[in-house]
Amino acid sequence: MKKQLHRRETNKYFTGLAGGIADYFDIDASLVRIILILLEFASAGLLIIPYLIISLFIPKESQIKK
Secondary structure, three states: OOOOEEEOOOOOOOHHHHHHHHHHHOHHHHHHHHHHHHHHHHHHOHHHHHHHHHHHHEEEHOOOOO
């Protein structure tokens, strides 16, 4: 089965993107969330716009054809 990036619909906080990234790379979602928060602080909040735009284009788990 081919891996595909998706947004998680369960166990999510905001859009589910961090959970989907964690599933794709097979790592803990908390680690991805911490990295994203650190990047947000380092960029003075400028990464929130690309994060939201990316969240619009990444499909949810239920929209992926299996």
